[in-house]
Amino acid sequence: MIEGADLAGRSVADAPAAVVGTATDIADGRETEGAERAAFTVQLKSWQARIEQALAARLPPPDVEPTRLHAAMRYSVLGGGKRVRPMLVFATARALGIGEAQVEAAACAIELVHAYSLVHDDLPAMDDDDLRRGRPTCHKAFDEGTAILVGDALQSLAFQLLASDPALPADPAVRLRLTALLAEASGVSGMTGGQAIDIAAPGQQLTVGEIESMYARKTGALIRASVLMAAACAPALAGQLQAALADFAAPVGLAFQIQDDLLDVLADTATLGKATRADHARAQPTHPAVVGVAASQERVRGLHAEALAALAPFAASAEPLRQLADWLLVRSY
Amino acid sequence: MIEGADLAGRSVADAPAAVVGTATDIADGRETEGAERAAFTVQLKSWQARIEQALAARLPPPDVEPTRLHAAMRYSVLGGGKRVRPMLVFATARALGIGEAQVEAAACAIELVHAYSLVHDDLPAMDDDDLRRGRPTCHKAFDEGTAILVGDALQSLAFQLLASDPALPADPAVRLRLTALLAEASGVSGMTGGQAIDIAAPGQQLTVGEIESMYARKTGALIRASVLMAAACAPALAGQLQAALADFAAPVGLAFQIQDDLLDVLADTATLGKATRADHARAQPTHPAVVGVAASQERVRGLHAEALAALAPFAASAEPLRQLADWLLVRSY
Numbered sequence: 001m002i003e004g005a006d007l008a009g010r011s012v013a014d015a016p017a018a019v020v021g022t023a024t025d026i027a028d029g030r031e032t033e034g035a036e037r038a039a040f041t042v043q044l045k046s047w048q049a050r051i052e053q054a055l056a057a058r059l060p061p062p063d064v065e066p067t068r069l070h071a072a073m074r075y076s077v078l079g080g081g082k083r084v085r086p087m088l089v090f091a092t093a094r095a096l097g098i099g100e101a102q103v104e105a106a107a108c109a110i111e112l113v114h115a116y117s118l119v120h121d122d123l124p125a126m127d128d129d130d131l132r133r134g135r136p137t138c139h140k141a142f143d144e145g146t147a148i149l150v151g152d153a154l155q156s157l158a159f160q161l162l163a164s165d166p167a168l169p170a171d172p173a174v175r176l177r178l179t180a181l182l183a184e185a186s187g188v189s190g191m192t193g194g195q196a197i198d199i200a201a202p203g204q205q206l207t208v209g210e211i212e213s214m215y216a217r218k219t220g221a222l223i224r225a226s227v228l229m230a231a232a233c234a235p236a237l238a239g240q241l242q243a244a245l246a247d248f249a250a251p252v253g254l255a256f257q258i259q260d261d262l263l264d265v266l267a268d269t270a271t272l273g274k275a276t277r278a279d280h281a282r283a284q285p286t287h288p289a290v291v292g293v294a295a296s297q298e299r300v301r302g303l304h305a306e307a308l309a310a311l312a313p314f315a316a317s318a319e320p321l322r323q324l325a326d327w328l329l330v331r332s333y
Numbered sequence: 334m335i336e337g338a339d340l341a342g343r344s345v346a347d348a349p350a351a352v353v354g355t356a357t358d359i360a361d362g363r364e365t366e367g368a369e370r371a372a373f374t375v376q377l378k379s380w381q382a383r384i385e386q387a388l389a390a391r392l393p394p395p396d397v398e399p400t401r402l403h404a405a406m407r408y409s410v411l412g413g414g415k416r417v418r419p420m421l422v423f424a425t426a427r428a429l430g431i432g433e434a435q436v437e438a439a440a441c442a443i444e445l446v447h448a449y450s451l452v453h454d455d456l457p458a459m460d461d462d463d464l465r466r467g468r469p470t471c472h473k474a475f476d477e478g479t480a481i482l483v484g485d486a487l488q489s490l491a492f493q494l495l496a497s498d499p500a501l502p503a504d505p506a507v508r509l510r511l512t513a514l515l516a517e518a519s520g521v522s523g524m525t526g527g528q529a530i531d532i533a534a535p536g537q538q539l540t541v542g543e544i545e546s547m548y549a550r551k552t553g554a555l556i557r558a559s560v561l562m563a564a565a566c567a568p569a570l571a572g573q574l575q576a577a578l579a580d581f582a583a584p585v586g587l588a589f590q591i592q593d594d595l596l597d598v599l600a601d602t603a604t605l606g607k608a609t610r611a612d613h614a615r616a617q618p619t620h621p622a623v624v625g626v627a628a629s630q631e632r633v634r635g636l637h638a639e640a641l642a643a644l645a646p647f648a649a650s651a652e653p654l655r656q657l658a659d660w661l662l663v664r665s666y
Binding site: 179 | 490515
């Protein structure tokens, strides 16, 4: 399962609110911090609205044949999700002084790949999930055959955007680099390879190294690509800064999936009488299951620090990227 | 179902042999024709061997993790198939004086997309086929979850080749054009859109126009892309010749699927006591079912003539392309 916590219905709207400053913070300068976080919340919501609109404009219209496929694609992509990957694209672009309009289609392409992976992942032959984000999964709302085609068509559309979307930088070399990054992150050395290891994992004894390697592929690769693809839209970027962004993105991608495990464990603990989670029921090896909750939390803290350290060469422009890392990796415990 | 006649096990080896000249042809110059056809048979086999090797070299190795996914990808792509699309790529390249090495990776990318569509199409939620080319389908030889991931990973690999394969022309603009052509042919306006119309078709009354539109998408789009992608590798090609190739490719793509229907009908007729074909069992509308066998045959003949007429601006170099059209559209009745 990818990004299982989506199922728990956590949303952007409820998360940053918990860290927004209150009147009692005023004493020791926390007011500034609170104001910054409030501004960040506004920024997140603005980016979410932007990507929603950008995706809606790029998905095939629901009134054109084949209408059922188009409707199912729109159902599967629109109206939900935290949009973590597009936000990483936008925040990286901000750090590099690139406008959001220039990276918007790349953000859409990444989100389409993420969305397709969820549609296929929910199928009966995979995770067999009936609900996602509180709504019936694609194959439940439509049918299995349609859900298979939805995933296939979303992947094609992602690459079509990189090749043809007029909003991206016109330079073919830039677009080709974006295509290479997305294809590599999506395929056997990235997301799909990680999913294949994942579906073979139940009942196996994996080492923590093997679990982290699987996470780095199934979740980390696309997270990493989000940062690198935004950076690729600034082809004149110094190699040192490209490297710094790669050093930021890799630990964020890995930590994001471990954090997801931790949120699941904490949700289990908090919810009395809750049915055992699907991962447990299938003896799915997870990071906290192998090393323990405390060690997983420590690992996330370490990766978070590593990610922030990598951003040292960037000045204030990388603040949204830092805040995003905080929001993804710190906010929930 | 795409290219159902694959299931009937028709192969390159047995087809051209039937039209190779014999000693009795000598009288009226048919010896030359026979010799040409024999040479064409040798050419087809050479191209098939070349694409098999090219695909084998580009698929992920079976001894690297995730081994099961890699093995299933190789199982689904290698060791079978007529390789119609790669042969169209090679024959178009020949017509334009481009070496096979320069278009080989594009041919692989197209064949990977075709192969992924077959793997997903065979799934229980789609056509539910247990056999393809006389071997268990991917989900039977492995499992459904793996088959879903195989299709996903093959599509990613196709685009990865176009972005990164060193054998293709280095010019990013050429590679980007290839990516745009393949993405468009694969997605909602091409193959996947056609499949979506196809799975909604059983029991519906489609007009011949609607059926031809569906065929042009589900089969024709990728056939057409095979010719156009080879042409894209010759970016200096005059617009008139680009247009001529497009005018050749579109009727070939449509006629190829109608011909496939006809071969199925003839196979049914020829085989006493054969179980009703799956298409019939599901009341799948086909071209001959709607207009009759004779009218379908006439339509194929007309499309074949249209395709050959489009090649008029090309001299002898397009001979393999003409022979390919003959082989695909004429040989079997």
